[in-house]
Amino acid sequence: MxxxxxxxxxxxxxxxxxxxxxxxxxxxxxxxxxxxxxxxxxxxxxxxxxxxxxxxxxxxxxxxxxxxxxxxxxxxxxxxxxxxxxxxxxxxxxxxxxxxxxxxxxxxxxxxxxxxSFPIEKPAISLNNSPQEDFLFVKDGRDLVKVKLNDILYIKGQKDYVMFITKNRKIMSLMNMRDLEQDLIQKAFVRIHQSYIINTQHIELVASDKVRLNNEYLPVSQTYRLTFREFLEKHK
The missing domain is CATH 3.40.50.2300 (Response regulator)
Structure with missing residues (x-):
């Protein structure tokens, strides 16, 4: 629409x-x-x-x-x-x-x-629900870039922008972390910090206050620790 x-x-x-x-x-x-x-x-x-x-x-x-x-x-x-x-x-x-x-x-x-204020899709992304290949389109400047969900390691919030981090590239886009969290919650993504949403498929290690993805450690804040643990238990 x-x-x-x-x-x-x-x-x-x-x-x-x-x-x-x-x-x-x-x-x-x-x-x-x-x-x-x-x-x-x-x-x-x-x-x-x-x-x-x-x-x-x-x-x-x-x-x-x-x-x-x-x-x-x-x-x-x-x-x-x-x-x-x-x-x-x-x-x-x-x-x-x-x-x-x-x-x-x-x-x-x-x-x-x-x-x-409209009951429609968010303007910054368009999420494909095909079971064969989930992806989203991310606005990068004037362009819409197709990003496969499986390729995303994590998403980092930076004020009014977010950065999508994959193994091969980083994409900065004007988006809202809360909207992303709602869109991706059913796609094996979970928020672990005010500034981080991670793809749980890439988790290599879970500690009490951090996780490791692709040999990089990210903090798990106290605010999201319980939700993160419950997510992991549900998806064992």
Missing amino acids: KIRCVIIDDEPFARKLLLDYCSRVPQLSVLGDFSNGLDALSFLNHNQADLIFLDIKMPGISGIDLLKTLGNRPKVIFTTAFAEYAIDGFELDAIDYLLKPFDFPRFLKAVNKAFT
Whole structure:
């Protein structure tokens, strides 16, 4: 399933940038882009959008006023150069507030917030459930990289990013550790630390406070120790 989105901004460069950013996220489908709120309002009254990238200060009708007029209100990410409108934006339950100029990582962070509010697959990965070969697609910059689950040794969280470590490569992606944990819990993966999710198929040794995978030791924190032990007992 794709998120149907609409771009509304009176600045041509801003619309072009958002179109480019949206094109890099396979789960986003742009229904249209508009240079003013009145044209967008007419479109939205006859077409169902899931998400709007909405400028606030525009001629004719502001983004705030446009949003207030919509009956079946889509999710919204405000995009503006004026920080003083942030409070008004969040009072309308905006997903996020992108202050211009913003780069692609900041855009992607806002999009990930939007995706968590929809009952669909997470935007950063697509998990194949085929019993023959489980894999996921991981977004690496502009590319989607196919990674076989069996090849993953462990996953390391680093703030808003995670790093997938295999025997042959490392892939950094803008993702959430909690979402990954939920997606992979049925695939022999388990979380052992705030910063680590491991593939239990590669465990070589288990000690009281650490595990060894591919001759590398990783810590098992007190918080996850009981859950880890229960996981091992269940999968003996």
